[in-house]
Amino acid sequence: MICPHCERNLLRKERAGNICSHCKRRYALDPKTNSLRLNDLRVRRITTGLTDGGRIQVTPGQLWYALSRKRLREGEFAPGCAGGAFFGAAIVVLWAAIGELAFLLYVSGLLLAIGFGILIARQLGAGRGIPPMTRGAFRSEALAEWRRVYGSLPPGVVDDSGHPWPRRPADAAPPNAVLVCADPSIAAFLVADGLPDRHGIALVQRPEHVPALLPALPPRGPVLVLRDIDARGELLLRQLREALPGRPVVDVGPSLRTLRGLPKAVPYREPDRKPTAEEMGRLTALGEFTEDELKWLAQGWRFPLVGMPPARLLAVLDRLAEQVGRSLDAGRRHAAEVGFMTWPGAAGPGPDPAGER
Template sequence: MICPHCERNLLRKERTGNICSHCKRRYALDPKTNSLRLSDLRVRRIATGLTDGGRIRITPGQLWYALSRKRLREGGFAPGCARGALLGGAFLGFWGIFAGLSFMLYPSGALLATALGIHLARLLGAGRGIPPMTRAAFRSEALAEWLRVYGQMPPGVVDDSGHPWPGRPADAPAPNAVLVCPDPSIAAFLTADGLPDRHGIALVQGPEQVTALLPALPPHGPVLVLHDADVPGELLLRQLRANLPGRPVADAGVALRTVRGLPKAVPYRDPARKPTAQDMRRLTDLGAFTPEELKWLAKGWRFPLVGIPPVRLLTVLDRLAEQTALGVDAERRHAADVGFMTWPGAAADGPDPAGGP
């Protein structure tokens, strides 16, 4: 491991207690002692890329996903067991053959069969998509240790705990639209990068907050729904459309059918958060998903908003918010028609609105 302070290559015995034996300074993360194999240098490198070199700010949820991508794709079924069983079986087999101890071939065969079974299970996808460190554990373990050592978040990372949905003062101007975002990490990200204030959009957590804001919205002010590509996200969109007849409710979330076809999109699943049978019946009754998609969703798979590259997500939402403002404000719409409000360089070569996490 490379020391993040003096950049010396440290052997295991040279970094006891997360202290470099050369510069005597403490570091936060050792790849040998955490399930994501994190080091301080890797966290800083990934954070720098996500923030576009410090141009924008991100949240712990987005950092967690970026650090987990490789492990989510590879899977972590029975880590270390296959190699141990293979080496143990081979050792006992050779020992039994050369020492003439035929009874040793039985445990050898059992260990080799175990190694083969684990290998086959991995090929079939066992453990794939299950985070070796959950978002909650990332905060309570990795980030907590980082804060203990450095006293602040990694560069460019803002806290997403608490209540990141900004309230609107009583004397605030009427919003152009409402943006519903249940994920606190994404809500904190959008707030930190100024999107709601920049476009006059009210950022809220769920349907209850939308209802409270309806009297302040323009007659055709839309409700934008930003959600994960999963069962709760799809049901949230349909719930808002059912609750707001006559009001435009636009899907600003991750499009499941599109994102599943992107080679770089890495989904994840949480066995403890599988959708209920009732939720799956509601989703099936919509008739909007194929049997294959329904089966995939029923297993708890999801494409999360935190998996969309932050710069891409912010760019797409900026364009969507600008289009929303033009649709609500007739004067701005007329100005755009004559070129007054046209963004320089706002060409169609930007990111795909579906995202490409």
């Protein structure tokens, strides 16, 4: 690997204890000792791309996905086991030939069967899409070591721990729209880049937080939804639309069908977080998904919010909020002309509900 400080190419024996033997400086990540095969230079390079050269800020969740994409696409099942099985079979055959131990041929046959079984399983996709390092492990292992060495997160990365959803003061101006976003990484990203304040948007974590804000919203002020594209995300969107009849409920992200058709969109899955039979039954009853899509969702696959390119996500939300603002401004102007009705809140830009586009 390349030393991130002196840029010398280091052999494994030249970097014991994550210390370069040439410049004597410590680095954080060694590709031989972490499951994502990370090194400091790669983390810096990916971070620079995510932050659009430092124009925006991103979060650890977004960085985790960007660093995991290649491994998620390739997949990994029983690494090294197939080669070990074939090597073992060759050794056993040689031993059987030298020692004239015919029964060992059965052992070699078993090892060959295991090796071919692993290869077939890999070809069929076993292990594909399962993160080799979870988001939690990335934070507690890779980022914790980075902080120990450099004293802070990588440049442009803001902390997403704690409660990133802003608490609205009692005397705050009425919002133009509500944005539901359950992922703390994306909530922290939006707050760090100033989107809620810039457009008068109330950012909330869960659907049950929305009703308390409805009285303050303009009649056409929308509820925007940012969600993972997975089984539970599909149900969340429909739950909100059923609970808020007459209110524009806007799905901000692309559809499942669109994302599955994009070659660069990389999903992942967590086998222990598969949707329940009851949840899949509700999705099937909607009649909106193909049999293949339902099978995909049932296996726990998802396109996560943290996988959306940060600069593009921010641009889409900015553009949507500006459209909503123009629509509400037109309504306010009409109300002022009529003279018998005023809109709640101070005059100013406020969101064209995407539901009316």
